[in-house]
Amino acid sequence: MNKLPAPLQNVINHLARLPGMGPKSSLRSALAILKLSQSDARDFGRAIYNLHDELALCARCGSLAAQSPCSICADPNRARDVLCLVSEWDSLLVMEEGGFYQGQYMILGGLISPLDNMPPEALELERLRARLREGEINEVVLALGATVEADTTAQYIKDLILREFVGIRVFRLAQGIPQGGEVKHMDRETLRQSLKYKQEI
Ligand SMILES: [Zn+2]
Structure with missing residues (x-):
């Protein structure tokens, strides 16, 4: 050329x-x-x-927004006792697109993966602890996908919550997600079903 x-x-x-x-x-x-x-x-x-200048990081959920708190966290009509944990912002966008989830969110900032240099400390665990300490959340729903990293992370978070926050119930999406699947790639109906039939862990 x-x-x-x-x-x-x-x-x-x-x-x-x-x-x-x-x-x-x-x-x-x-x-x-x-x-x-x-x-x-x-x-x-x-x-x-x-x-970059015009985007803020929501201090509550960690998502990108025009201001903090973002419109989801600031929405008075959403349930305040359910917290959905996602690995990245794009998973949140997929969940929101469906319009079937009406609770709160928090973005973990990744999944535990020792091989990719993602130890548990790299996740937003302090933000999570601070949120749970507020005492509003009764249920945590892990929407992390069905990969090995997602399973490792789910186990870690479950242990953390059971150890430090007695009384908070922990759920994961039902196993409608194909093995190896990521939340951001799920279609709306599968996601809606897997949320509806979420399983306590
Ligand atoms: Zn937010």
Whole structure:
């Protein structure tokens, strides 16, 4: 291929770092951006430029939001006694998309995986403890998926809660999740069913 003009190549290089983008799709997207009006392209660029500055981390659940607490944590109509633990924000988004869960959330920030240098200490356990110490939560639902890491993490969290917070019941999603499955990849109906038939552990 002929050498592309540097400004275009620069955009392509950035696009190529995004998930699912190869050299061809990056070129195609860069050309599509080029076809935008100058003001649309600038708005696009400005949105990316401001992304980090204009997002806050919700102090209660750990999700990204326009302000803290986020709209979910601040919603007075949601149940305050059930806490759903997810590994990452995208799992929360999938849960919310279905609209069948009406409790609270907390993001753990990963799953325990010694091989990937993710010891239990790397998770948001202090945030979890602080939340449970408030005394509002009666039930914790682990929505961590069905991987080895999810099982290890579920066991660890269960032990922690049973040891430190007597009286709080711990559930996991029913085993409708295929082995190896991650919550963020589950379809809405499977997720709804597995929440409905959650199992106490
Ligand atoms: Zn929140």
